[in-house]
Amino acid sequence: MGIERIGILGAGRAGTALARVAAAEGLEVQIASSRTPNMMKYHLAQYATKARAVAAEDIAKDVAVVVLLVPQEELDDIVPQTLAGIILVDATNRWELEPLPDWFEEGLAAGLSSSAVIARRFPQCRVVKALNHISHWDLDAKKGSHRSAQRALGVASDDAPATEVVAQLVRTLGFDPVILTDLDAGRILEPAGPIFNEVLVASELRKLSTSHG
Template sequence: MNDIAPVISVLGVGRVGSVLARAAVEAGYQVNAAASGGPADLELITSIVMPGAEPMWAADAVAAADIVVLALPLHRFATLDPTWFAGKIVVDAMNYWEPIDGRQEFFERDGLSSSEIVQQHLVSAAVVKTFNHLGYHQIEEDRRPAGAPDRRALGIAGDDAEALDLVTTFVDRIGFDPVVLGSLREGRSFQPGEPVFGTPLGRAEFTALVAQPAAA
């Protein structure tokens, strides 16, 4: 790992990806950004929307990263090469929400949450679910320094202890109170339709709500 701070690579430069890349740069991280095109296609958008982020080819961005943030359109996820992600910490900031995404057969697996399916596909990576239960505008507007009385909670779920530790620090540095759940499966409580989804909450309220059984 980087001795100062992990290198962050964001895949996807839509609203969520752009906000997360900008927040990571402002928090002092080295940040790479990638999308379906090459670096030349991204130079303008990175310079304007996320200044300080380095545009790269997706495969190169993953190779350079300690933490890869997935903020892709959901239908593109299945096209990713799992071998790129071997040994990487992967933050899943995506959601499977049929009214928005349409029916995605790849994510229709009985009994599994969308992030568990991401983990199955990226079998050699350590997947951590976070950033998915707040909208991009809330991630942009609700960041606060540690100790601020109106600081918002952000849920984090994963199965790998080292990955959870690094992502917890990342979430805290960006400006949210991290609330760590015990497993990736427990990240179901962050999904669309659950009480915390789309609702900015403080740590105590958030913790109480995610303690309730998830709907699916």
């Protein structure tokens, strides 16, 4: 169930690192930011030469999977309808106590995981939590180092086929996917959890997810 192209929403440190590694692994990449494609030209020439710039409202056109790499505090500006029908990989994190949109704060206060809040905000997407707990440095590390370590990355969703697609994407990027039980289990991947930014192999990640889940 491999995919040949992905969309990336957010062209900052994480978005361009993902674009580089995905393109290096043979995927077609389209990427969008808050700027127009024309305004992104020089930025991409420097940071993600093989990615094609598209407008944010077009990011879900022609792709089945979009990776969300926009800071959570900016998510108010994304019109949910523009992402309808796709698998949305939530790779975002809350950083410190940055102020979030009201709907986000309310969802968290109600006890939802950040990805569950995002799933509620984007109800026409099949949301999968993944790719949030690795830094842009490590994502973009030279192939040999991450391949030889077979670093594990968690994948969490309530949608089994979408989970499989994202697990395959993680494999294509050179990592070892560990499928967690459901979207809520993705909490373990968030910044306060024991997995965030840790270099773990699959057995270690699985153990932590069951002992802390």
